Amino acid sequence: MAITQLSAFLENTPGTLCSAVEVITEAGVNIRALSVAETKSFGILRIIVSDIEKTKEALGQYTIIKETPVVVVKMNDQAGSLKMILDVLKKADVNIEYVYAFTAAIHGSAYVVFRVDDVEGAEKILGQNGIKTLSDDDMADFL
Amino acid sequence: MKKYYQPEIETASREDIIKIQNEKIVKQVQHVYDCVPYYRNLMDQKGVRPEDIRSIEDIKKLPFLTKDDLRDSYPHGLLGTDLKNCVRIHSTSGTTGKRVVAFYTQKDVDMWEECCARAIVAAGGTDEDICQVCYGYGLFTGGFGLHGGSHKVGCLTLPMSSGNTDRQIQFMMDMGATILCCTPSYAAYIGESLAERGYKPEDNKLKAGIFGAEPWTEEMRRSIEKSLGIKAYDIYGLTEISGPGVAYECQAQKGMHINEDHFYVEVINPETGEVLPEGEKGELVFTSLDKEGFPLLRYRTKDICILSRDKCPCGRTHVRMTKPLGRSDDMMVIRGVNVFPSQIETVLLNAGYTPNYQIVVDRVNNTDTFDVFIEFPKEMFSDKISEMQKREQDLKTAMKSMLGISPKIHLMAPKTIQRSEGKAVRVVDKRKLHE
Numbered sequence: 051m052a053i054t055q056l057s058a059f060l061e062n063t064p065g066t067l068c069s070a071v072e073v074i075t076e077a078g079v080n081i082r083a084l085s086v087a088e089t090k091s092f093g094i095l096r097i098i099v100s101d102i103e104k105t106k107e108a109l110g111q112y113t114i115i116k117e118t119p120v121v122v123v124k125m126n127d128q129a130g131s132l133k134m135i136l137d138v139l140k141k142a143d144v145n146i147e148y149v150y151a152f153t154a155a156i157h158g159s160a161y162v163v164f165r166v167d168d169v170e171g172a173e174k175i176l177g178q179n180g181i182k183t184l185s186d187d188d189m190a191d192f193l
Numbered sequence: 194m195k196k197y198y199q200p201e202i203e204t205a206s207r208e209d210i211i212k213i214q215n216e217k218i219v220k221q222v223q224h225v226y227d228c229v230p231y232y233r234n235l236m237d238q239k240g241v242r243p244e245d246i247r248s249i250e251d252i253k254k255l256p257f258l259t260k261d262d263l264r265d266s267y268p269h270g271l272l273g274t275d276l277k278n279c280v281r282i283h284s285t286s287g288t289t290g291k292r293v294v295a296f297y298t299q300k301d302v303d304m305w306e307e308c309c310a311r312a313i314v315a316a317g318g319t320d321e322d323i324c325q326v327c328y329g330y331g332l333f334t335g336g337f338g339l340h341g342g343s344h345k346v347g348c349l350t351l352p353m354s355s356g357n358t359d360r361q362i363q364f365m366m367d368m369g370a371t372i373l374c375c376t377p378s379y380a381a382y383i384g385e386s387l388a389e390r391g392y393k394p395e396d397n398k399l400k401a402g403i404f405g406a407e408p409w410t411e412e413m414r415r416s417i418e419k420s421l422g423i424k425a426y427d428i429y430g431l432t433e434i435s436g437p438g439v440a441y442e443c444q445a446q447k448g449m450h451i452n453e454d455h456f457y458v459e460v461i462n463p464e465t466g467e468v469l470p471e472g473e474k475g476e477l478v479f480t481s482l483d484k485e486g487f488p489l490l491r492y493r494t495k496d497i498c499i500l501s502r503d504k505c506p507c508g509r510t511h512v513r514m515t516k517p518l519g520r521s522d523d524m525m526v527i528r529g530v531n532v533f534p535s536q537i538e539t540v541l542l543n544a545g546y547t548p549n550y551q552i553v554v555d556r557v558n559n560t561d562t563f564d565v566f567i568e569f570p571k572e573m574f575s576d577k578i579s580e581m582q583k584r585e586q587d588l589k590t591a592m593k594s595m596l597g598i599s600p601k602i603h604l605m606a607p608k609t610i611q612r613s614e615g616k617a618v619r620v621v622d623k624r625k626l627h628e
Contacts, residue, residue, distance in 0.1 A: 055576070057574075057576035059569055059574055059604075059606055060606075061603070061604070061605055061606060061609070062603075087578040088578075089578065089581070089582055089585065091585060091601075091602060091603055091604050092569070092581070092585075092604045094576060094578060094581065096576060112606060113606040113607070114569065114571050114574040114606060114607060116574055116575070116576055118576045147577055147579075148577070148578075165576065165577070
């Protein structure tokens with residue numbers, strides 16, 4: 051069920067992110083969601099894209115790429131939605147490594163990306179609580 | 194399998210070797226005094242006459258030669274015979290701004306090639322082997338030295354020269370090369386390139402590699418041996434003295450046997466010039482005992498080494514030298530601390546990194562800056578910042594404990610640090626300390 055996130059190693063120098071995005075764009079791939087984590091000496095780009103294979107091939111020539119399964123939850127774009135989901139994960143003792151979110155205006159929905167160690171367990175508990183999680187197929191149809 | 198190329202010489206008793214050296218040094222000193230005015234002046238200044246040198250023990254009386262002497266006497270000042278007797282010129286890259294040009298007679302070339310043949314046989318080479326030489330062919334001694342040695346052993350020789358990795362790999366696989374000769378950094382690069390093309394170490398037919406011309410560590414040896422599925426042997430030499438093959442490793446992989454019948458070695462205190470006893474660390478000094486074209490006496494190499502006369506299990510009796518532990522001119526003094534690039538390489542390989550790095554030293558506001566650019570290995574990449582930071586911190590801690598000072602570490606994407614297919618540029622020192 052989970053969604054495949056790609057992460058890429060970025061050198062912490064001006065223009066690196068721009069170059070990475072340029073490579074993805076030239077490959078004709080659309081970036082659905084993006085987050086960057088950084089330290090003083092390097093950064094990690096995390097993206098969810100319309101075409102995983104194309105992105106790996108294009109960006110992989112320039113830097114290290116890694117695939118990670120993440121949980122993506124669709125929810126109503128309104129106050130309190132995120133809290134409800136976090137409550138469920140907290141009760142089930144699911145540890146969240148990092149999280150980022152995006153909204154889709156057309157659908158009126160918000161999406162949250164969770165990086166957790168136990169992807170299957172997290173999806174199961176969310177499902178039991180009536181919360182929909184997305185698959186790679188859902189993302190391919192998305193937008 | 195033939196164990197030695199020239200068994201009588203390679204396993205000669207100590208007494209026999211000294212006898213050979215005694216005979217050769219007397220002739221060589223007379224020859225140099227008669228034919229090389231530059232060195233005759235040095236001897237006259239020191240008040241040493243050729244007849245003062247009656248045995249190899251007397252060599253201590255002779256003046257040293259340094260790279261500065263080579264520069265001052267450029268191009269013909271140290272020539273030991275008429276140019277018409279010479280058949281070849283080789284030269285160093287001149288990266289330190291002092292290009293060395295050496296002349297060879299046919300006898301010099303034969304002697305040098307025999308030394309390389311000894312090295313190839315010591316690495317297990319026979320006339321059944323296919324020897325791929327990817328040292329540069331040209332003025333650099335690497336290519337022609339191993340090439341000649343390979344011919345002398347009777348190997349099928351692949352004269353690839355350096356570069357064009359695709360073609361190197363194609364010939365290596367299609368021709369079934371069994372021995373690889375190149376710089377250790379290029380061997381590591383070939384290993385990486387083979388893996389990228391989906392080859393496993395057992396897919397190639399290589400059994401041994403003879404790697405030299407730049408400093409490398411035990412850790413790098415293990416990593417190359419693993420990636421290519423071979424035994425990796427060190428070889429040492431310098432253009433001034435002949436080229437690769439001045440010393441070479443045997444199956445024991447415990448230091449390099451110096452070809453003492455051709456090259457007399459001393460280890461000196463680099464500060465005082467005093468000759469040190471066996472086992473002490475100091476600067477290597479070589480005397481060519483029977484060269485005609487470019488006969489150097491007591492040439493200071495700037496390589497810091499230790500000699501050992503411990504019995505070698507391979508049966509060779511010639512003295513062994515350690516890998517150069519550093520070069521007196523490679524050593525950087527950063528914020529008052531002595532730093533050798535080999536120390537950084539050791540830390541990297543121990544921590545699972547590749548040996549692809551570059552050190553940049555500069556001086557800003559009268560303080561040294563010390564940056565190390567390191568290629569981050571694929572296998573160690575994580576999408577979690579906490580894990581990545583831990584790896585970065587571990588590396589910083591290891592550097593600090595090895596060097597005594599902390600470099601600023603820059604993690605780079607793989608294959609972004611410029612690498613030449615010959616010698617790697619490990620150090621960029623932008624400080625203008627001597628101008």
